[in-house]
Amino acid sequence: MVGPRMEYPFFFTWTAQQAAKPVEMTGGEGAWFFTSDGGRWLDLGSLSYQVNVGHGNRRIVEAIKRQADALCLSSPSAVFPAKVALAEKLLAMAGPGYSKVFFTLSGAESNENAMKIARQVSGRYKMMSRYRSYHGASLGALSLTGDWRRVPFEPGIAGVVHVPDCYCDRCPFGKTLDTCQRECATHLGEVMRLEGPRSIAAVILEPVPGANGVLVPPPEYWPLVRKACDEEGALLIADEVLTGFGRTGKPFGFQHWDVTPDIITVAKGLASGYATIGAVIVHERVAKHFDAQVLACGLTYYAHPVACAAALETLAVYEDEGLYDNATRLGPVLRREVEAVAARLPGARPMVRGLGLLVALELEAPIERWARLSKELAARRLSLHVDGKRGTAIFAPPLCIGESEMVAGVRAFGDAAALAFGEA
Ligand SMILES: Cc1ncc(COP(=O)(O)O)c(C=O)c1O
Missing domain, CATH: 3.90.1150.10 (Aspartate Aminotransferase, domain 1)
Incomplete structure (x- = not known):
């Protein structure tokens, strides 16, 4: 002690x-x-x-021990069963059309890599996010973050545009749910156009902003944002670091609405804290860009075997229990x-x-x-x-x-x- x-x-x-x-x-x-x-x-x-x-889950602890005995470390480019099985499981959970996973060690890294992927695929550099948001403590993720944690590190990275939130209890547009025309979503589209035609690489949103007060959007919000992204050719990234893995009752928060993000970022509940692991889940329409182009992303501890085994067992526990x-x-x-x-x-x-x-x-x-x-x-x-x-x-x-x-x-x-x- x-x-x-x-x-x-x-x-x-x-x-x-x-x-x-x-x-x-x-x-x-x-x-x-x-x-x-x-x-x-x-x-x-x-x-x-x-x-x-939950705490003290023996199944996950035993899976970690088994993996440590079998293969405790590996190269980022190596393959082993838990790595393949975990990627396959995440793609299946995300739904039809998702084809590749990029592994990380945390939520911040998931968002950093999602942003890099969006920039490489689109050839654009501007990112859009909301004020009442948190996307991680690394410099890029903090630049995306809208809340007070961004402020000490300004100017941060270039090209991040923040827009008002979908905060129905204190609507930034002075409306109520009965009177509004979902201005929070239409305003986002308007700001995208004002930033310069087809200049935004991606919009990143928490399906339900968590630490900033659980701001549950009305059902039309996500589909309207998807439409705005499609009109401007911008990618849509769902930051599921907090909302992922059942927090809102579904495997991913975006699954409450009829929407398909281009990229999904996860961490936290992926291994429920039993190991450090995150992931970027990428739709085929984005992933195919890297068939012939270099994916300029990498980490020494990419897909650590013990973390992959812990995550794989965690995902089984969610279902079995x-x-x-x-x-x-x-x-x-x-x-x-x-x-x-x-x-x-x-x-x-x-x-x-x-x-x-x-x-x-x-x-x-x-x-x-x-x-x-x-x-x-x-x-x-x-x-x-x-x-x-x-x-x-x-x-x-x-x-x-x-x-x-x-x-x-x-x-x-x-x-x-x-x-x-x-x-x-
Ligand atoms: C929505 C969201 N994104 C990203 C992060 C950053 O995750 P991490 O602390 O694992 O880097 C958090 C952490 O609270 C979060 O809530």
Whole structure:
């Protein structure tokens, strides 16, 4: 055991080092993780939204061990069974027409490589994304990112154009769902044309922006964006790093709508955190460009054998344990419970949005109240994503969570929130 220390010899991420409050993790099981002080935490956030299958899954651990015994390292250009089987499985999950996979180690790298592929195929350099988005912490992915994390690194890479969001609770065009003409999608098309005819290489969107508040689009949004991309000859990239692998109840978030992205980027739930792996899933109409042209992308640890084996077993666990169905079944329960919490709270109309096991509570309250909430949640050993700057708490439990433990967890959150914000 490490034990509590004042200082650690490494950086903590996305925080001033003095503000870091680490817990020492020792293991976990299902929707719970354990800490060295004897704590049992209910994980309502799947750590960083990656532990979709849940903690302590023995099948995945055993698959990793078997692969380490058989072949523990390989060359990026080598082939072995788990690499082939994983690519075939991802293509089958994506649907008809997808023909190639490019492997990465993370979500940021998936988006970097998707952007490079789009630039190589189109011969254009401009990229379009939205303001309330997060696409990763590398410089290119941060340039695509629209939220506050981009700002310290500006000017970033050249040619990224941001457009307003599909944020129906606070419509940037001043509309409501009843009165709007889906201006968020038509405006995106208009900006594409204004940027110069046929100048955008690709539009990259999260099917449902996750960390920025679970902004579920109306059903017409994605098909309208697809149409705008087709008119301008731009590729459409679905960033499924957070929404992929059942988070919204389907293998991929875009599958809620009648749309076929050209490129799909994944990571997080692909191996559910048991190994570091991501992927770029590419449609045949894009992939064929590289039959005779050099694909100028590569990584030393491309398709690491242990990571491929972990991912392959993870994908089998989703299916064998019915986890996509569990997310679909429990999604409305989660939403109902979070709505009950919202009804307890005071202030300017708390909002609840969600799809599958991805639900946000948005509330206007001073930052000190949100800090109090974080304290109350830690006291109750509840782990989830609370963001006082954006005024959101985001629920994204492992897909294996049981109904009663989830309901108890959200009700405990409600008690913590009532102490932090007061009662209506
Ligand atoms: C939508 C989305 N894209 C990309 C990333 C970056 O993934 P990674 O942290 O694995 O680089 C994240 C991480 O939270 C994400 O939510």
